[in-house]
Amino acid sequence: MFNKPFNSSSFELQSKRLPNGLVGKLLSKGKVFPFAIATETISTAAVKDFPPSAMRKAEKDKIKPLFWNEEELFQESFSMWSQIYFMFSALVRVFLFLFLPLFYILLFVGLAFGEGGWDERKQDFYDVTLYIFIPLLIPYLHYKLVSQGYFFLAPFLRSKPLFRLNRTEGTVTLYKDNGEVNFTHPFIEFDCVLMSSPTAQGHLNYVLTLAHRYNNYSVGVPLHTLIGSNQMVAEYHRLWNMIQRYMDVSQPMPDIMVLEPSRSRDAITEAHDKCIKRPTRYWRDMSDEEFSETIEKIRQEQEENPSFGHVLNIFKDD
Known part of the structure; x- marks a missing residue:
């Protein structure tokens, strides 16, 4: 049922998964992560690259809402033109x-120690500077301006929606490449599956996917885009725990930087914070150095703890 948020303490038992659906296919290649009572464990890989300085800039600029708040997690990806x-x-x-510094170094080394003088080399210098250096400098300066937030200089840099996790409604939405909705279903109807594949160098790449249990879709929700494909397996467990914590309205939201401004707007989270007397700007008032040290400390402590709590049996008995 739509518009009914996920509650780990009160939910409708689910039917068994379809053996021939996407989940069944993924099971032959990967491992299903169970639903569980989510703990305070977080994915440090998902949060370490968003320091207090970035949050303060986002709050000051207010150019675009944060991708994660008390209502939803909205993940986007770059368009084809953006990637190009x-x-x-x-x-x-x-x-x-x-390459250009190397060319200039070799040119002046030859000028200093080689035969011939400036007259024999000046044409090469002028040609490279005029036809390579200056033309390349223009797109580089454009890139620097765009990186500083002057997005109006690059109207083609448009992101496209990838997926949406809605805490208040308890739903998961996947989008098509053209931005239209592919599907929307209740969170509890998805299985979280981790798959791995070897690279040419012999390493393993991981894909963490939410696959709908009751429809034979050919695609799933790519949760791994939140942390990349090169993490340790335990980090994907922690990401799944953090996602469950966020979607579970019986629990406070994960205690991470990006969600800190939203904590007072979520009733369960606000009550929890008042109970433990949590500072409202715990993360945001840190320096970037303090933030990095705290995240590293959390990462080390979590290595000794389980990635999630008591496993939930969400299925009906046969």
């Missing part, structure tokens, strides 16, 4: 800061 732009910008930086 960033790839091109990366190549430009490689040429500007690696």
Whole structure:
């Protein structure tokens, strides 16, 4: 039923999963993470790159709402043109800061120690500077301006919706490439599956997917985009725990930076914070150095603790 939030202490038991659906296919290649009573464990990989300075800038600029609040987690991805732009910008930086300096160094070394003088080398210098350095400098400066927040200079840099987790409604939504809704279903109707695949270098890449249990969809919700594909397995357990904690309206939201401004707007979380006398700006008043040290301390402490709490049996008996 839609518009009914997920509550780990009171939920409707679910039917068994379809053997021939996407989950069944994924099970042959991966491992299902169970529903459980979520703990305070967080995914440090998901939060470490958003320090207090970034939060203060986001609060000051107010250009765009935070992707995660008391109502929903809204994950976006880059459009095709955005990906092409960033790839091109990366190549430009490689040429500007690696190949061109190397060329100028070799040119002046040859000028200082080689045969011939400036007259024999000046044409190479002028050609490279005029036809390579200056043309590459223009897109580099454009990239720097865009990185500083001047997005009007790049109207083609548009993100597209990827998925949405709604805490207040208890739903999960996946979007198509064109931005239209692919599907929306209750959170409890999804299985969380971790799959791995080897790279050419022999390492393992991981994909953490929410697959709908009762429809034969060919795609799932890519939760791993929140932390990448190169984490330790335990970190995906912690991410799943953090997601469950967020979606479970019987519990306070995860205590992380991005959700701190929203804590007072969620009744359960606000009551919890008052009970433990949590400072309203615990994370935001830290320096970036203090934040990094705290996250690292949490990461080390969590290595000794279970990634989630008591496992829930969400299925009906046969």
